[in-house]
Amino acid sequence: MTELITKFMEWKQFNKGVSKRTVEAYTAALERFAQFLDGRDLRTATSDEIEMFGGIWLHKQGVGAIARRPYVAALREFYKWLAAGGAIKQNPAAGLSYPKAGRKLPSMMTLANAEKLMWAPDFSTFSGVRDAAILSLLVGCGLRREGVSSLNESNLVQTEFKGDRRYILRVIEKGEKERTMPVPREVDMVLRLYLEHDELQAIDRTLENGDKVLFVSLNNMTVPPHEYFGENRRLAPKAIWEIVKKHGKAAGIPDDQLHPHALRHLFGTELLEDDVDIRIRQELMGHADPRSTEIYTHLAMRKKMAEADRANPLAKIRTPVGDLISKLRRPS
Known part of the structure; x- marks a missing residue:
């Protein structure tokens, strides 16, 4: 069997x-x-x-x-x-129905608590910068924890938007399907802080195909030291959940909001609250069926980039990076 x-x-x-x-x-x-x-x-x-x-x-x-x-x-x-396939004459499960259960409303992190969460990591440490980058992707891009865990450096594609260098993210999540989405300014800046960190440069995270694991684990005791490189340095989805809980508890956020999906629900809700077009919402959330052969036009990506910058939760709360962006936008 x-x-x-x-x-x-x-x-x-x-x-x-x-x-x-x-x-x-x-x-x-x-x-x-x-x-x-x-x-x-x-x-x-x-x-x-x-x-x-x-x-x-x-x-x-x-x-x-x-x-x-x-x-x-x-x-x-x-x-x-x-x-x-002809292995049986009749399908005995044809009439099997799904069990009924009352629809449970998903828990969602509030904007106020998202602000507390984003200030929790210590930017003076490498682990704090890494955690801030992960939290930024969860809040500002609405990614699932599996999507964040599976990211490699090649998933970040450089583009230009309004004269600035910006990232576009190729995400592989549910059903192994790929979608492309813009990275909001706040998330973009934290990712660059992480990627340029000296401690990250000292870690061997190169894969067999030459790509590099994006988010690394720092104290995985289950892997022998001589094997702690490449794919074995990848941060697991469960560890991403632990990061949310660790910083959330330190910030005094209720337990029912300390789940990566609570951040994804916040992202989706804020897009709706800001009247983002339903088609763009579906693309940003990854709900629409993606066409693997379709290449987004430059115009469509510019529209999505602008909407993601405008409506993502990180643009509406005070964060360490948000303060820096405000200073950069002030006229000299």
């Missing part, structure tokens, strides 16, 4: 482009279903057995309605694949 599940997940990954996290979640769900069947061939499962597993059995195991949805999705896709 392990081989059958592996073949299915390889098909999903290489034909449907699902993310690594989806592969892991589906594999775990199907392996748990195989245990439920007590070693029987998955191809012999009945509709009743699938319904029982996806409903009352998982419920009794303490799996809530929302947490059961990936199990249901895995079963539906798996048996649809088996039926399409």
